[in-house]
Structure formats: structure tokens, C-alpha cells
Amino acid sequence: MKEYQTKNPYNGSVIATYSQDTAATINSKLDKAIAIEATWADMEIADRCQLLTNVAELLIDRKEDYAKLMTQEMGKPFSQGISEIEKCAWVCDFYAHNAEDLLADEIIETDADESFISNDSLGCVLAVMPWNYPFWQVIRFAAPTLTAGNTALLKHAQNVTGCSIAIEQLFLDAGYPVGCFQSLKAGHEEIEKLIANDGIKAVTLTGSEKAGKSIARTAGENLKKTVLELGGNNACIVWEDADLDQYIDTMVTARMQNTGQSCIAAKRFIVCEDIYDAFLEKFTKKVKSLKSGDPMDEDTFIGVMAREDLAEELQEQVNKSIKQGAKVVLGNMRNEAYFSPTILTDVTEDMPVFKEETFGPLAAIIKVKDRDEAIATAANSRLGLGSMLFTEDIDAAMAIISKIPDGAFFINDMVKSDPRLPFGGTKASGYGRELSREGILEFVNKKTVYIKK
Incomplete structure (x- = not known):
């Protein structure tokens, strides 16, 4: 079993030692995500929004603890860590108040007696996230994606494993069902195998151009939708x-x-x-x-x-x-x-x-x-x-x-x-959008419904 350590970059001290998830553990977590999918997707949007409000409240209650964790794991100045957690609460509040409208059926006038677009959840979405904003990058993905009725698996950067585990516990403490949001301790090879699994319906990555190309290549070979937010200059x-x-x-x-x-x-x-x-x-x-x-x-x-x-x-x-x-x-x-x-x-x-x-x-x-x-x-x-x-x-x-x-x-x-504006890049900075209406609709099936009576 592979092990790795997280270290404080300011003083070099070891924070914790972790064992990398085995293939069996990763598959078990995916099975949990798949098992809860139907129940989670069938829940009223208003109820999912209430859980997201719970997340926002917990973030504010715990902001000093979370900020300290970021400081220890990746050296973020503590005051900026506080601001990051407050911004995470903001994006949760935004979707908690707007998700019902953003996900509402879109009525289209056609020859049918009734026709509309239904925004259905996709299933389990894999997120591969970086260390530089270890809470914000994750929450800005998770808030809209979970509220749209999807489940999520998070592969975070190894040097912020403590943050990854804390975010999983955050969702559990807020009342989310077991399996709805889970953290993985996985390497590159394990992630490639996971993307190929039929249980993963889409992948999002925030990271380097090199990582984005690798993820996009594997996802493309398996016909999985991707959203990539890569580097910038x-x-x-x-x-x-x-x-x-x-x-x-x-x-x-x-x-x-x-x-x-x-x-x-x-x-x-x-x-x-x-x-x-x-x-x-x-x-x-x-x-x-x-x-x-x-x-x-x-x-x-x-x-x-x-x-x-x-x-x-x-x-x-x-x-x-x-x-x-x-x-x-x-x-x-x-x-x-x-x-x-x-x-x-x-x-x-x-x-x-x-x-x-x-x-x-x-x-x-x-x-x-x-x-x-x-x-x-x-x-x-x-x-x-x-x-x-x-x-x-x-x-x-x-x-x-x-x-x-x-x-x-x-x-x-x-x-x-x-949260109110779409965010994403062009050219080698990636494709797709996070946040706002565009962000919550990235991982839905825009299903055409056509009814003749």
C-alpha cells in the first residue's frame, strides 16, 4: 500500500501520513455514489437547496479551523484563507437561492401540445482539483453539481489531503446522504482507470495544461464529457x-x-x-x-x-x-x-x-x-x-x-x-464554464420532452 505525507511548507514539519486508496476502496466508493444516485436525484430541489444552506452555515462556523488547515497544508496566509471560506459560503448561498429557477424546465413552443427541456442529472461526476484554493475550487464545483442532482467523487491534490477529507466531512455534517460526496486518495493511474468506468458520467479538472490534456484524452476515449479550467498568463x-x-x-x-x-x-x-x-x-x-x-x-x-x-x-x-x-x-x-x-x-x-x-x-x-x-x-x-x-x-x-x-x-x-457570472477560459486555458447558470447546467442532460395529447 502506497503512503505519502503532507508537510507544512513554512517550517517543513510533517502534518500527517496517508495511505493511498486501493483499487477496491475506490470501486467501493464509486458503488456508494451509484447506489445513492436515484434517491438523491429524486429529492425535491428545494430540499437539496436546504442542505446547501446548511453547508454555507457550517463553513462560516468553521472558517477559522478551515483557514488554519489551508495555511498548514499549502502555506496560504491565514487572513486570505478566511476570505476563501467566506467566498465558499457565498457560492453555496447563491445556488441555494437560485437553483430551482436555474434548473426549471424551459418551455418551448412547437407543434406539440407541450414541449420543454428538462434538466436531468447525469450521475456521478469526478472532480480533479488543485492545491492553490483547496476549498474554493472544490466548493464552486460541488455546490451546483450536487444541487443539480448528481453525486461526486473528489480527487484532490495530495498536499491538501486534510482539506479534501474535511470537505467530505463538511457535506456529511450538513446532512448529505452517505455516498453523495466522497474524497479519494488516488494516484494518476487509478484516476485513469476510474474515468474509464461506466459509473463515471463526466469529469471536471482544474489544473495544469498537461493534466488537462491527459484527463481529456482519457475521457475522450471513453466518451465522457469534460470541463477543464487550466492555466493562465x-x-x-x-x-x-x-x-x-x-x-x-x-x-x-x-x-x-x-x-x-x-x-x-x-x-x-x-x-x-x-x-x-x-x-x-x-x-x-x-x-x-x-x-x-x-x-x-x-x-x-x-x-x-x-x-x-x-x-x-x-x-x-x-x-x-x-x-x-x-x-x-x-x-x-x-x-x-x-x-x-x-x-x-x-x-x-x-x-x-x-x-x-x-x-x-x-x-x-x-x-x-x-x-x-x-x-x-x-x-x-x-x-x-x-x-x-x-x-x-x-x-x-x-x-x-x-x-x-x-x-x-x-x-x-x-x-x-x-458565483453570478460564468467562469472559464479559451485556447490552452481550457473549455466549459463554472458558476452562474452555465455552471449548474454543465453536468445535466438537457432532455427534450415532446408531448402530443
Whole structure:
């Protein structure tokens, strides 16, 4: 039986040792999910919504415990962990109040006496989730998917196994039937076999492009629907008329929150030359003011990265870019899993910090001549999760929305997920949508019903 440990990335201490689930255990959990499917799907939506309200209440009651668990397992600053749990409660409240309307039959006028679309549940959905937002990524999937009448199996990242187990217990404590939501401790091979099982009806993954391709390949071979939310190298475009005094804090937060470990973080700052010097001065001053330290301290904004190998990978991207001509304005110091907030200038489009996703507290700054070059530079990416533009010229900003083919475009704010709005990417950032109406309808059978009397 394979074993693995979870470790605190701040001090290196071992938190717990876990045994990986055997094939028999995984199959047993799938059998439980299948056994409860019909009963769960037949439950009134209002009753499922009430259980989701219970989840929201428990999240708020336990937010300090859950935030501490995230801090211990992946180094998230404690205060940001609190915010993550509060956001999880928000998405539960959103679907608890809106699911009945979102799942209601859609009446279609045809030659029939009655015809409509019925949103039926699919069955058991497998979720493969990452470590960077260990509660939010899971809850934003589980809240709509379970409320639509599906069951779920969660394969979480190994370094946040404690969070995975806590989330399963959360649903049980909220009153969900046994088998409705279960956590797996499984490796890549076991997951591939599970996807091939007829009991799994669909798969969702939030993670890297490499993981997404692997999951999509296996799911495709077995004709299973997938939703993929993969990486991003979001552009933060700063036009010459941007109000820096009002928005510089937002721009810094867009890059540095969660110690820079966010798919939707601003990673490429594309700045018009007329405002470049002022931007760099204000941005650097604000980043310098961010407190690094023990992630359990409430005033710590920059903690450690989730694992030392992740910090090493970021260091390699920075080093390669420096060799190609990038200049270090701030930071570029690493101590085990800690990577200091770093600013690089003179970044060009052939450098790793421009072309690749950088997962950590690193801001790559690109100077451009004007607005047209800024838009062209932002659109130059294999990825397409989201972009943000800061300007006082809202009409001009609205006119170029379609020129950046991303899943989100934010004007004068950072890209962020909101339960009321669909979330997802294009190109190598994946496909499908989470949250809002689109999210709860991703894992339903939109069944056509046609009646002649």
C-alpha cells in the first residue's frame, strides 16, 4: 500500500501520513455514489437547496479551523484563507437561492401540445482539483453539481489531503446522504482507470495544461464529457490615462494574492510608455510594502509557496528570462519554499515569464508604445483565461473587448470569479464554464420532452 505525507511548507514539519486508496476502496466508493444516485436525484430541489444552506452555515462556523488547515497544508496566509471560506459560503448561498429557477424546465413552443427541456442529472461526476484554493475550487464545483442532482467523487491534490477529507466531512455534517460526496486518495493511474468506468458520467479538472490534456484524452476515449479550467498568463493592460492612485492597489493584489499562486492572477503587465515610469514607481513601492512572514500571522500578505519544487520552477523561469535580457527591479530571492515578491522589466515576448504561466509572486512588466500595441501584446498568448484593462476611456475599452479572445475581460478591476457570472477560459486555458447558470447546467442532460395529447 502506497503512503505519502503532507508537510507544512513554512517550517517543513510533517502534518500527517496517508495511505493511498486501493483499487477496491475506490470501486467501493464509486458503488456508494451509484447506489445513492436515484434517491438523491429524486429529492425535491428545494430540499437539496436546504442542505446547501446548511453547508454555507457550517463553513462560516468553521472558517477559522478551515483557514488554519489551508495555511498548514499549502502555506496560504491565514487572513486570505478566511476570505476563501467566506467566498465558499457565498457560492453555496447563491445556488441555494437560485437553483430551482436555474434548473426549471424551459418551455418551448412547437407543434406539440407541450414541449420543454428538462434538466436531468447525469450521475456521478469526478472532480480533479488543485492545491492553490483547496476549498474554493472544490466548493464552486460541488455546490451546483450536487444541487443539480448528481453525486461526486473528489480527487484532490495530495498536499491538501486534510482539506479534501474535511470537505467530505463538511457535506456529511450538513446532512448529505452517505455516498453523495466522497474524497479519494488516488494516484494518476487509478484516476485513469476510474474515468474509464461506466459509473463515471463526466469529469471536471482544474489544473495544469498537461493534466488537462491527459484527463481529456482519457475521457475522450471513453466518451465522457469534460470541463477543464487550466492555466493562465493573464494580461494587466495599463493605458496612458489609467488612474494609478485609485487602482495600483488592485493591480498589485491581482498579482500577489495567494502568494501569486492563482490561475487568474495578473502575470503580464503591459504598460503604455507615457505612464510607464509612474506605474513602475508606484507598483514597486506598493509591492515593497507587502509583509512577508509566517502565514499564520494575520498581517502576513506573502507567505511561502505551497512546495519547494514550485519555488524552484519559478526560479528557473526567472533565471532563463534574465539570461535573455530581463532586468530585476525587486526581489528574486529564494529560501526553500519562500520566493520574495519579484518585479522584472525589459520583458520581451520570447521570454518564459511572458510565454509561460508563472505561478508565484512574480510580475513581468512590458513597455509598449500605445494602446494598439498593448492590445496586440496582450492577445499574444497560447492561454486565454482572462485579461484586465485599466483606463478612464470606457468607450474605447468597450470597443476592443472582442480583440482579446479570453474567457473574461475586466475593466478597472482584477479578474476574479463570482458565483453570478460564468467562469472559464479559451485556447490552452481550457473549455466549459463554472458558476452562474452555465455552471449548474454543465453536468445535466438537457432532455427534450415532446408531448402530443
